[in-house]
Amino acid sequence: MSETSIRVENLSKRYQIGAQRIGRATLRETMSAPFRRARRLLRGQARSAADLLETFWALSDISFEVNQGEILGVVGANGAGKSTLLKILSRITLPTQGRAETRGRVGSLLEVGTGFHPQLTGRENVYFNGSILGMNRAEIARKFDEIVAFAGIEQFIDTPVKFYSSGMHVRLAFAVAAHLEPNILLVDEVLAVGDATFQQKCLGKMGEVSSEGRTVLYVSHNMASISRLCTRALWLDHGRLQLDGPAEDVLSEYLSNNAVNTGAREWPNGVAESGVDELKIYAVRIRNSDGAVSGVLDVRRPFFIEIEYRLFKHIPRNFRVGVVLTSSDGIDLFDSYDVDNEALVGPREPGRYVSRCEVPGNLLKPGRVVLTAFGGMWQIRQLAMLRNVLTLDIEDLGGVGTHFGGKRVGVIRPELEWQMERLA
């Protein structure tokens, strides 16, 4: 029975830019706003009323339908409107235009652990969190043991959660949300947290949920998990629905379009997370061992990763830029940071910089590698996050083991020094 579970028609959402600033606005600022707008109009900086309100469309004219029991993946770059879509479907915020219909109870894992109070015990938080998510007491009581077992924190259930490790915190929160038994489950990037075993558990739970005839909308940057779980996917780009179709097709289209293997991505005006004024990244480049920009690399030769950026403020500590290399099937190969070089630890002055590292040859395995670059203040704030920004094609032109052939296992193919000693 394939009854429609979610129907979205011409959905659009407009945000006022700097909405956060408006939130903290004082009465005076708000009252003077009309005058500021009038001034901009007089100066000819705005042509229509809509120009006066600094707005942008987080979603524009999205339409799609999801059938019961389907797992729909949603992919797109940062700011493509994925989270806005989930927020509208979970009724946290309303659309500006268009409409959406959802059938049955909607549960969301937008941010697990919502409403956890550090002073309360795990048990108390399970009840409280459950009730926020729309469960009643009898329902929570019935599933309580299952929730605790899923989270695997039986012996700490009566300890205040402020003594929990962050992993325990997330596991418990996910467990509550996963046992909500919604008809529609909205999942946003939960797999970014927790260890590998727990992530497997979460994926398993989501598959289970859909086999019970529930609908799942799954937003993730983890392409591997999307291709494994979803049969169908949406690709959002700057608030528009770029592609809707079988997950395989959408993913390959998205990856080849999004992460280019020309070896460089440049932003003349710089990019950063919204609201960040400390840092802008202007370019991410791959250079081969000859110093030429290229996304096609010889597996035997070293290559260089460059991040070009400007700091607009003095940053006293914890600043770093870094990269994550991910295999095409979604397995993280390694991460690396400029502060791995101890000499770079410490305050940073404003100015334009390039941070460069060398990746040795004969380390990666031939194939496609996706690069994510970012800059931020470690444990304080993410300033810029460029997910899957470049694709590297590692060409097998010889190297480790190729002289005798055969397939290698694992995700890397390092060249190690082998010796042999004769013992007898």
Place this chain on the structure above:
Amino acid sequence: MLKGAAEAEETVAKSDSAARLEPLPLTVIAPPSGWTNLDLRELWRYRELLFFLIWRDAKVRYKQTVFGASWAIIRPFVTMVVFSVFFGGLLNVPSDDIPYPIFSYTALVPWSLFSSGLGRCAESLVSHANILTKVYFPRLVLPIAAGLSGLLDFAPSFIILLGMMVVYGMTPTINVVWLLPFMLTTLMTMLGVGFWLAALNVQFRDVSFVVAFLAQVWLYATPVIYPISLVSDAGKALYLLNPMASVIEGFRWALLGKGMAPSLELLVPNAIALVLLVTGALYFRRMENYFADVV
């Protein structure tokens, strides 16, 4: 045999019709459209969340404090002592021939419920911003829970009040039943003003400062420190506009036998309280569509 088959058929028919009768409820999400209705039915469905919020507040409020729940008693009691020393003693404020300590404490018990509840209401949305932006539920639950959780402090301070009556040799009369409607007026006024302040606070953080100031001015405009008998007859009419004035005087009358006895005049402050409550709730529901975007 035949009977069994018929029965089986009947169950099939039943479950079939049950499935048809109870399709999953459809939720329509559409752009905000002007004034909405209060949707009290939805609020009722979320009554357990209301209960949990109050319960959590009770569990957490006095954690990691040395005096714990006795703070509920200490605050009004110490205020009463201060008032008694300065207003009752030094300034010789009249107190309707009742010992000043019990005169002021009788007023301070409902007043604390009102003023601290008002402050908590006003902050309720801002302090739960992390929940507002993550999950849907009727937002009215937050200020209501914040306001009602004041009743937890009210209970012990009221028991102290009864103890003081014993010390001062006062016996309560049947009039104490009037405390219930007065409590109701207090809650209506508190929630009504609280809804307004909570919704405004999301956009204008000025409200946090206004609340402290408002509570102070309101205290002077309410016969807490002084008896209403001190006010001229023309002034008394003005006090009818302040629901809390009728509550305070009503408490004194119900417990101590002095103060304003209930009369038809009380319809005025209660009507005002009701208007505050309904308009506050309507304004809140209208604004709640934007809370998650702005908070």
